[in-house]
Amino acid sequence: MIRFSHVTKQYDGQFTALNNVTFFIDKGEFLFLTGASGAGKTTLLKHIYMEEIPSSGQVFVCGHDSKYTKKKHLPYLRRKLGIVFQDFRLLFDRDVFENVAFAIRATGASERKVKRKVFEVLAQTGLSHKVSYFPSQLSGGEQQRVCIARAIVNDPWVLLADEPTGNLDIDVSREIMDLLQQINTWGTTVIMATHDLQLIESRHYRQIELSRGSLVGGSDSTVKPKAWGMKLESENIYTAVQRTGTNA
Numbered sequence: 001m002i003r004f005s006h007v008t009k010q011y012d013g014q015f016t017a018l019n020n021v022t023f024f025i026d027k028g029e030f031l032f033l034t035g036a037s038g039a040g041k042t043t044l045l046k047h048i049y050m051e052e053i054p055s056s057g058q059v060f061v062c063g064h065d066s067k068y069t070k071k072k073h074l075p076y077l078r079r080k081l082g083i084v085f086q087d088f089r090l091l092f093d094r095d096v097f098e099n100v101a102f103a104i105r106a107t108g109a110s111e112r113k114v115k116r117k118v119f120e121v122l123a124q125t126g127l128s129h130k131v132s133y134f135p136s137q138l139s140g141g142e143q144q145r146v147c148i149a150r151a152i153v154n155d156p157w158v159l160l161a162d163e164p165t166g167n168l169d170i171d172v173s174r175e176i177m178d179l180l181q182q183i184n185t186w187g188t189t190v191i192m193a194t195h196d197l198q199l200i201e202s203r204h205y206r207q208i209e210l211s212r213g214s215l216v217g218g219s220d221s222t223v224k225p226k227a228w229g230m231k232l233e234s235e236n237i238y239t240a241v242q243r244t245g246t247n248a
Contacts, residue, residue: 001027001158001189002048007057009043009213017043019213020057025191027157030184032200033193034217035210041193044210045160048191049081050074062157079107082151082188086163088143090135096122096146097131103150121149125179141172145179152183159183161192165199173199 002025009018018040025031033041046052047059050066059066062080064073090099100118109117122128125145135143144164151159161180165173177199184190194200200207209217 001025001062002191003060004044004047005058005060007047007054007059009047009052010055017213018047018054018210021210021213021215022057023208023215023218025189025208028184028187028189030181030190030203030205031192031218032203032205032207033191033210034195034200034207036195038212039210040213041210042162043213045083045162045191045193048158048160049078049083079154080157082154082156082159084144084147084151084159084161084164086166088135088147090143090146092135095132095134096127096138096149099135099146100150100153104153107154117153118149121153124152124182125149139172140168141175144168144172144176148176148179148183152188156188158189158191161190163193163195165194165196170198177203 004021004023007018007021008016010016021044033044035041043052047054047066048061050059050061050064050069053066061077064077069077091102094102097118100121101114104114104117119128119131122131125148127142127145127149130138130142135146138146148161148164159180164180165176168176173196180190180192181203207218208215
């Protein structure tokens with residue numbers, strides 16, 4: 001589902017944020033992306049939703065190849081992804097319903113579908129009773145639940161969570177972690193960036209560890225996807241289509 005192949009990211013030809021990173025993440029995995037602050041976790045996540053493009057190497061995400069994906073293709077990629085930010089990024093002039101509805105309206109969904117999906121994910125995240133509240137009226141944990149509801153309202157293939165418990169106390173962090181695990185049971189691939197060692201040790205999931213932009217744990221040798229050859233074939237077919245579009 002997600003593959004990094006010898007990915008290096010440099011800024012201004014000097015600072016190296018990622019250094020020859022290679023790994024894969026299989027469909028349905030729950031994975032911790034670990035490392036100290038400044039290790040490159042957020043930069044790596046940005047490569048998954050292609051806000052950043054490698055200086056060298058390639059990233060394959062849900063059939064999209066970073067080498068050939070143009071800006072016009074990005075909305076199609078990002079509809080397959082849900083993103084949870086540490087700083088919430090909520091719209092404080094809109095209530096909970098409208099914060100979540102904003103994400104699905106962007107896809108052109110009908111208002112009937114918008115209402116159905118928003119109420120569905122608010123129930124799943126335990127926020128049905130907060131539907132008319134504004135972010136300023138919510139606790140930190142509730143605000144993070146709104147972010148998660150917004151991230152899953154379009155039924156993403158992959159959920160990216162960048163330090164989702166970083167600003168929360170221990171009990172609320174556990175609740176958020178339980179919610180992410182529940183989402184994973186639905187078949188959604190979950191990638192959670194964190195440096196919370198206690199949280200990592202309490203859950204037995206694979207880790208990809210970064211240090212100063214280099215991969216120091218969780219490489220390709222850890223787990224092999226069941227249909228690796230089929231995935232490569234699928235990626236090659238999609239790449240051929242993208243190349244055809246590029247040359248047209």
